[in-house]
Amino acid sequence: MTGFVLGSASPARLQVLRSAGLDPMVRVSHVDEDAVAAALPAGTAPEGVVCALARAKAEAVAAALIAENADVVADCVVVGCDSMLLVDGELQGKPLTPEVALRRWAVMAGRSADLLTGHCVLRVRQAQIVAEAADCTGTTVHFAAPAAAELDAYIATGEPLQVAGAFTLDGRGGWFVDRIDGDPSSVIGIGLPLVRRLLGDVGVAVTQLWVDGAQLRADAAR
Known part of the structure; x- marks a missing residue:
């Protein structure tokens, strides 16, 4: 059976996949996101930035598994993801501090923005x-x-300090989202319709x- 490796520490992404019938192996990439983004050509489109970050994470995890000669590398897919909120043409990742989160909400409140x-998928x-497929989803929040x-x-x-855009849809932040236009699983962090297509591509x-x-149920209880 083909193994599924999630290159992310996000419990929300893991829960989405488990709820959809998968039992992923979880490996964290430890990629320096700021360094990857800084190395991109000037003028890279926002969609290109999040795809480059997702690719860097998937490649780092795949390389680590191959170096370890892990059993899973006989046949698996490795999935990397990266989410950022596009507000007024500027990409916003994790705020990390309460001060930054408060400033971002001052701009976002009562408005809409695109979660990319x-x-x-490797x-x-x-x-x-042996194969790679990558793409981006955009959902208006x-x-x-x-x-x-x-x-x-x-x-x-x-909660908002460690998530893209300083909000969650599936946690306390959901109280402050009026509606979304697009894929809810993508807002949580991994878009099931797109991942299904990318899996087919590989x-x-x-x-x-x-x-x-x-x-x-047994795996979730461990």
Whole structure:
């Protein structure tokens, strides 16, 4: 059976995949995102930036697995993702500090912005990368205008500090999103429709990767 490796530490991405019938191996890329973005040619489109970051993560994880001679590299797909919010033509990643999160919400509140998620799928067979597919999804997010006390309470939870755009759709941040136009799974961090297509591009049907519910429950309980 073809293995599925998620190159991300995001619990939200993992939960999306598990809910959709997959049982991914999780490996963190430890890619320096700022360095990758800085090395891109000037004028790279926002969609190109998130795809480059996703590719760098997938390649780093694949290289590490191959170097370790891990069993999975006999036949697996490695998926890397990167999400950023496009606001007024500027890409925004994780705010990391409460001050930055507050400044970003001051701009976002009551407005809409595009959440871009780059995806890269690498097919690995016999410890070699034999195919690659990458693309980006864009979903328009329409934000509410939280009261100052609500926003202070949200930022104090720490949730928005480690996520692209300083919000989540599937957590407390969902209270402050009026609606979205596009794929909700992509906003959470991994777009199922796009990943299905990219898997097909590298010769893997997503149905080959499904596992039964009992196995998923056992893995989630570990």
